[in-house]
Amino acid sequence: MPDLIPTAQEQLKFLKNIQLILQSGSFSSTYKFALLISLSRLAIEKGEDTGTGLTLEYTDIAEKFVELYWKQAVPYVFNDEGQLILNQNNGKQAAIVNRIIELRQIYSSLGLLRRDSLIWLKLVKDVARTVKDMPIRYLQNINGQNFEFLYQLDQCGKQFILLPQVMFCLRQFSEIIEELCQKRWIDYIRKNSTNAPILNQLPNLEQFMFEPSRNQLNAVANVLVELQECKCFYCNKPMKKGTYAVDHFIPWSMYPSDTGHNFVLADSSCNSKKSNLLASDEFLHKWQERNEEQDLIIVDRISILGFLTDKDRSHKVAEWAYAQGKENNYAIWHG
Structure with a gap:
């Protein structure tokens, strides 16, 4: 079978099919949202920008589920006294979360x-x-009928196999899929009969459910201060305590999953100016060299803080991000 990149029309149809699942599919738990996000991230980490299929282990998907639900399996504190572990299922709590x-x-x-x-x-x-x-x-079940555009169940035995062109589309639309799934996930949590009476319209669910805590990032900063000798990763100027911030080298807006090798410490000025932009190739090479040289330290010091530390995975994500930036003419920050 020729390695055909999906046409623009085929890519648009794929995105509409994702939207159809999210709008018309039935959701008895949040597992389907987690599955779509997991497949999107795995397509980035293990795939390529080709029209071929992608074979995954079920354990690959399971690890992504654990990463997603780990943060949400603690009480959500919504005022000075109240707290609640968010119910992720219609009825009793989801088994994975328990x-x-x-x-x-x-x-x-x-x-x-x-x-x-x-x-x-x-x-x-x-x-x-x-x-x-x-x-x-059940992900591709719409109104009682299987709508198999991502994978075919009868082909998924000991391994999970994405259909041709799906990997490419997941990589192409990862940011959109993440945003759609997170919003629908939050809506589900708010409307869940167990959560709704307490949550109502309380803010900050998105931050609680998907973003790293401030305490975690402060702990990462302490590690990076030593690794970078308290100098800004970008401008290399000395920094004083309170004037620096942990920066996601590959912007969180592009790939909203924390990996230890993606963190760098930047002074407030560089952090603000870089914002959600990709840094120039000069900084990319510097970041890759840092990860190669200090891999063992990052793994040892940052993994215990709760973050995945996998250099190859981080570099694979960077390869995807910079390819996306080049293809879509993203603005680049040069320092």
Whole structure:
């Protein structure tokens, strides 16, 4: 089969199909949102900009589920006294969330859980089984009929296989898919019968559910201060405490998932000017060299704070981001 990049019309149809799932599909839990986000991120991390299919392990998807739900398996504090672990299911709490809640009582961070290889492997296998039996089976079901444009169930046996052209479209529209899924996920949480009476229109759900906490980033800053000798990654000028910020080298707006190797420390001026832009190739090479030279330190010091530390994954995301920037003529920050 020739490696055909989908046409503009085919890409638009794909995006409309994603929208159809989110608007017309039935949602008894938040698993389907998590599945779409997971597939989008895995297409970036493990795929290429080609029209071929993509084969994934169910455990790959399961790891993404754990990353997404880990942050949400703690109480959401909504005023001085009230707190609530958000219900992710119609009826009783979702099974995956319950398991993560149990493990959070033992492990203070996702990084520490990953280091306990036996427990981590069992968790991933259990989650993979649930993902295969539930959201993968029902994601493409619209009004009782299977609408198989992402994958064909009868082709997904021991491995999960995305159909040709799907990987390309997931990579092309990752930012849009993430935003659509997060908004629908938040809407589901607000409207859930268990959550609704308490949450009502309380703000900050998006920050709680998907963004790293300020305390986590402060801890990352302490590590980066040592690694960078308290100098700005971009301008290399010395910084004083309180005048720097943790910057996502690949902007959060492009890839809203935290990986330890993506963090750099920047002074307030550079951080503000760079904002959500990609940095120039000069900084890209500097960032890649930093990760190569300090990989072991980043893995050791930042993983225990709860962040995934995988240099190759971070560099794969960067490769995708800069290709997107070039193709779509994104503005580049040169410092």
